[in-house]
Amino acid sequence: MDYPILQTDAPDSNALAARIKLLGLLDELRGLLTDPALLGSPELRNPSMSILALVHLKIIENFPSEGTTIKDPAERVNRNGNIVRQLMSHATTYHVFFQEKPDFFTHTAGSRVLTENEGMRSWILVGLGETMPGTLKIAEAVSQNNDSEEPQHTIIIPGWNIQNNTDLPVFQALATMPERATLFAKAMSWHTQLPGYSPQYLLDHFPFGSGDITVVDVGGGIGHIARALADHCPTVQCIVQDRPEVILQAEQPLPANLQDRVRFQPHDFFQDQPVHGADVYLLRHVLHDWSNKYARKILQALIPALKPGAKVVLNDHIIPGYGEAHYLEERKARDYDLYMLGLQNAQERTPDEWKSLFRDTDSRFNVTKISQPSKSYLSIVEVTWEG
Numbered sequence: 001m002d003y004p005i006l007q008t009d010a011p012d013s014n015a016l017a018a019r020i021k022l023l024g025l026l027d028e029l030r031g032l033l034t035d036p037a038l039l040g041s042p043e044l045r046n047p048s049m050s051i052l053a054l055v056h057l058k059i060i061e062n063f064p065s066e067g068t069t070i071k072d073p074a075e076r077v078n079r080n081g082n083i084v085r086q087l088m089s090h091a092t093t094y095h096v097f098f099q100e101k102p103d104f105f106t107h108t109a110g111s112r113v114l115t116e117n118e119g120m121r122s123w124i125l126v127g128l129g130e131t132m133p134g135t136l137k138i139a140e141a142v143s144q145n146n147d148s149e150e151p152q153h154t155i156i157i158p159g160w161n162i163q164n165n166t167d168l169p170v171f172q173a174l175a176t177m178p179e180r181a182t183l184f185a186k187a188m189s190w191h192t193q194l195p196g197y198s199p200q201y202l203l204d205h206f207p208f209g210s211g212d213i214t215v216v217d218v219g220g221g222i223g224h225i226a227r228a229l230a231d232h233c234p235t236v237q238c239i240v241q242d243r244p245e246v247i248l249q250a251e252q253p254l255p256a257n258l259q260d261r262v263r264f265q266p267h268d269f270f271q272d273q274p275v276h277g278a279d280v281y282l283l284r285h286v287l288h289d290w291s292n293k294y295a296r297k298i299l300q301a302l303i304p305a306l307k308p309g310a311k312v313v314l315n316d317h318i319i320p321g322y323g324e325a326h327y328l329e330e331r332k333a334r335d336y337d338l339y340m341l342g343l344q345n346a347q348e349r350t351p352d353e354w355k356s357l358f359r360d361t362d363s364r365f366n367v368t369k370i371s372q373p374s375k376s377y378l379s380i381v382e383v384t385w386e387g
């Protein structure tokens with residue numbers, strides 16, 4: 001699926017680092033100017049309250065490019081005008097829409113990108129609609145059951161399960177909710193458009209090489225990373241594996257130059273890996289969905305297929321050590337850490353936690369390199385199978 005490209009984090013500029021630094025300073029200034037009693041207060045900054053509703057109610061996607069009064073979008077989506085006004089007026093205070101006159105709203109860069117970009121709306125529906133409510137239930141989940149590694153209710157009930165009133169782990173539950181499974185897959189594919197999350201960092205940084213290599217993209221969603229990889233390396237063969245309901249959505253026609261080099265295969269990554277002898281097994285944004293107990297099972301299931309020297313490559317957030325990263329970058333990793341806790345009782349990991357995970361799974365996994373490409377929010381963990 002092709003989505004319009006967002007604001008760029010172009011590799012030849014230092015714009016991203018400068019932007020992070022300035023945003024950090026502004027954020028600190030805001031903190032200094034804010035009454036301490038309000039620093040942790042939920043009403044202090046919560047754009048999600050209006051933005052999620054505006055996306056859900058399709059008010060954003062129906063907003064005309066030339067701007068409008070409240071009556072028009074309210075009628076288009078058949079919703080109460082007063083509520084539409086409340087939502088839009090709130091969003092304008094976060095620079096999503098601009099209130100030009102008392103009853104006339106126009107686009108800002110923030111509202112325009114939401115209106116024009118279906119993938120971004122999917123991401124809002126998943127990120128705010130599905131995942132965020134789970135994080136609000138973390139305390140309840142921990143109070144009910146403590147110290148568990150189960151993704152569903154066995155001991156700890158993750159927030160997502162309370163929120164959705166189901167005993168099933170998220171990905172199994174999604175299999176019974178086709179519309180939400182589609183939304184999730186679209187959202188993950190679109191997520192690569194966000195600054196700092198492009199697959200290009202991985203492609204430029206990891207030596208996939210120019211030889212005839214086979215890469216298995218385990219939990220590869222609808223194949224968005226494999227397509228980018230096959231485009232980047234003209235001789236690579238990619239096999240994208242995911243749950244059957246996801247693979248069904250992935251089997252859209254591929255461009256002619258990729259047709260014989262990207263294949264899709266339904267596969268449950270808790271079962272033994274069916275593709276033996278591949279050069280690279282890629283797990284991008286996969287293990288962070290799982291507690292150590294389940295992450296180890298996913299890695300163990302690879303072992304029967306690994307040839308000596310095979311690489312297991314992770315592309316995930318890394319929690320930086322104390323003082324190692326700008327605090328806004330650490331905030332990003334820690335935000336995702338709590339997302340994962342709320343979603344599946346899972347976590348992001350520090351470099352040492354990644355190393356222990358592999359060591360505890362099997363001593364033949366040798367973590368050879370952990371690196372973070374400049375401007376990428378995701379790190380690359382390279383592991384060699386020394387079996």
Ligand SMILES: C[S@@+](CC[C@H](N)C(=O)[O-])C[C@H]1O[C@@H](n2cnc3c(N)ncnc32)[C@H](O)[C@@H]1O
Nearest residue numbers: 171188219220221242243246267268269284285
């Ligand atoms: C967070 S998404 C990451 C998708 C993709 N790798 C990326 O980087 O955008 C996690 C993926 O794991 C898949 N998944 C979850 N449980 C699975 C299982 N048991 N077997 C195979 N794939 C699974 C999900 O369907 C989803 O596509």
